[in-house]
Amino acid sequence: MRKWIPLLLLVFVAASVSYAGDTPESTVTGFYTAYIKLKTRGIPPAKDLAEYKPYITPELAALLKSADEAEIKYKADTKGEVPPLVEGDIFTSLFEGADSFKVLSCEEKGSKASCSVEFKNTNPGDGKTFTWKDSPLLEKGKSGWLISDVEYKGDWDFAVKGTMTGMLKNVISEGQGD
Numbered sequence: 001m002r003k004w005i006p007l008l009l010l011v012f013v014a015a016s017v018s019y020a021g022d023t024p025e026s027t028v029t030g031f032y033t034a035y036i037k038l039k040t041r042g043i044p045p046a047k048d049l050a051e052y053k054p055y056i057t058p059e060l061a062a063l064l065k066s067a068d069e070a071e072i073k074y075k076a077d078t079k080g081e082v083p084p085l086v087e088g089d090i091f092t093s094l095f096e097g098a099d100s101f102k103v104l105s106c107e108e109k110g111s112k113a114s115c116s117v118e119f120k121n122t123n124p125g126d127g128k129t130f131t132w133k134d135s136p137l138l139e140k141g142k143s144g145w146l147i148s149d150v151e152y153k154g155d156w157d158f159a160v161k162g163t164m165t166g167m168l169k170n171v172i173s174e175g176q177g178d
Contacts, residue, residue, distance in 0.1 A: 021055075024106035024113040024138045027145040031055035031136070032101045032117065035091050042086045043067045043171065057139055057148045063168045070175025085171045090164060092119050092134050093154030104133070113138040113145060132159075 021027035034051045038044075044052065044064060053061050071084055089097030098119035106115040115136050122129045135151040150164040160167070 021144045024108065024115055024145045025103050027055050027138060027147060028103050028106070028115050028117060028136050031147055032091075032098075032103075036099065036101065039097070040091070041088055041097060042084055043071050043090065043168075055147055057141070057146045060146075060148055060165065063165060063172070067168045067171045067175070070172045074175040085175055086167070088160075090160075090167065091150060092132075093152035093160040094119065094121055094130065094132060095158070095160070096121055106138075111140040113140070114151075132156075137163075 021030060031052065034055070038048050038051060040048045045068060046065070049061065049064055049068070052064070056064075067086075071086070074085055088095035092098050098121050100120045102118045104116040104118050106113050115138070116133055117136060118131060118133050120129050120131050132154050134153045136147045137149040137151060138145045139148045140146075148165075152160045152162060152164070154160060
């Protein structure tokens with residue numbers, strides 16, 4: 001029996017690490033903390049996706065994986081002679097992405113939630129800081145709150161518009177030649 005205690009302890013710790021969060025705020029904070037650390041631009045490769053998975057729904061993870069596969073196929077089909085289908089940040093509405101964030105509020109409605117997150121990007125060239133808000137959308141599952149989508153709220157001319165899942169579906173369709 002003593003041989004199993006370390007193994008059981010390891011399983012317990014691993015399970016608690018993958019637990020998304022018991023509040024929308026904790027899930028969003030965990031997700032965007034990983035995002036700031038990884039500085040992912042474009043569709044996240046498998047190694048980055050693994051770090052985001054504890055905070056996102058299985059459906060969103062599958063869309064991200066399919067979009068990555070579509071990018072790989074597109075690159076092979078075009079022999080790498082054209083830019084990728086997605087350049088820049090997909091997790092916020094600013095192409096350059098954020099270098100900091102703050103969860104302002106979250107509103108729960110049953111098993112769904114929407115958060116308002118303020119992002120900042122400081123231009124290293126001139127030191128000016130650009131601030132905007134986007135809204136991660138969450139669903140409550142067995143393991144806690146998970147991000148199911150991001151609603152882009154940028155209101156400037158070249159802001160990413162719509163939702164992340166909508167953009168990912170377009171990438172998958174385009175990359176597969178549909």
